[in-house]
Amino acid sequence: MWKFDNAETFFSKKKNIYLLYGIVSICILLLAFAGCSPKEKTESISTSPPDGQILEKKLERILSNIQGVGKVRVAVTYETGPETVPAVNSHGDSDSVVTLGSGSSAKVAATKEISPRVRGVIVVAEGAKSKSVRADILSAVGALSGAPPYSIAVFPLK
Numbered sequence: 001m002w003k004f005d006n007a008e009t010f011f012s013k014k015k016n017i018y019l020l021y022g023i024v025s026i027c028i029l030l031l032a033f034a035g036c037s038p039k040e041k042t043e044s045i046s047t048s049p050p051d052g053q054i055l056e057k058k059l060e061r062i063l064s065n066i067q068g069v070g071k072v073r074v075a076v077t078y079e080t081g082p083e084t085v086p087a088v089n090s091h092g093d094s095d096s097v098v099t100l101g102s103g104s105s106a107k108v109a110a111t112k113e114i115s116p117r118v119r120g121v122i123v124v125a126e127g128a129k130s131k132s133v134r135a136d137i138l139s140a141v142g143a144l145s146g147a148p149p150y151s152i153a154v155f156p157l158k
Contacts, residue, residue, distance in 0.1 A: 055118075055145060063125065063140060068133040070126030071157055076145065078116040085114065118147040128156040 059074040121141050127133040134154045141152050 059121070059123070059141060059144060062144065063123065063137060066133070066136050066140060068127040068130060069137060072123060072125040073157070074124075074141075075122045077119045077121075079119045080116050083114040083116075118145045118151070120151040120153070121145055121147050123152070123154045124157050125154065126157045128154050 055076050056074045059076070060072050063069050063072045063074070123137050123141060125133070125137060128137065137154045138149055138152055141147065141154075142149055145152075
């Protein structure tokens with residue numbers, strides 16, 4: 001292997017200094033690229049319909065039971081999609097996300113799910129020609145969806 005009596009004789013040779021520069025350069029490159037590995041995507045697999053379809057069906061079912069409304073169709077748009085807040089395990093100065101399971105079947109544990117905010121609602125109903133029915137529809141949609149009245153549009157069904 002290498003024989004040297006002390007560090008001064010080792011560093012006095014040019015080839016040893018180049019070797020040291022090479023080793024330090026490789027270490028710096030490895031450290032730089034260690035943080036650049038692609039992150040594992042977390043996907044949520046859901047067999048139930050998206051929240052938007054659930055709210056639309058619920059609104060259609062409720063509105064069709066209001067006197068004078070008749071047949072009804074509803075469309076809901078959202079500002080963002082649903083958000084999941086992951087559970088975090090704190091250890092002193094570091095935090096880590098809690099996962100359930102291991103390997104490729106690991107899932108991120110959630111502390112809560114935040115439903116998306118409703119951007120707008122369109123209601124098309126048979127009885128929407130009547131002002132009182134239209135007012136009832138606006139009131140019901142606002143109460144159930146949390147959408148402000150200016151973002152709810154009601155039209156008569158053709």
